[in-house]
Amino acid sequence: MVFVLQHFLQLQYYKVQFDNAGANQGADSLELEGLQGTVFDDILGLLLRMKDELITSLCEAVMMDIMARSREYRKDK
Numbered sequence: 001m002v003f004v005l006q007h008f009l010q011l012q013y014y015k016v017q018f019d020n021a022g023a024n025q026g027a028d029s030l031e032l033e034g035l036q037g038t039v040f041d042d043i044l045g046l047l048l049r050m051k052d053e054l055i056t057s058l059c060e061a062v063m064m065d066i067m068a069r070s071r072e073y074r075k076d077k
Helices: 002-024 041-076
Strands: none
16 A cells, blocks of 8 residues: 555656656756645545544534533623
């Protein structure tokens, strides 16, 4: 499994190098800005959305717990 991942990453790296060499016409500068268009874009997008949803739901749960526990103290005043 690790070999397959490494293989795809190497292919993407060489593709970006080749594209940059053609665009720069022999210049030695290599620009790998984010490796856009990789085979992992969809999965990374899903991971980021799931992380945001998880953080949002955790914050909501904590706030609801705090509000529920503080309700008794607010009634005492």
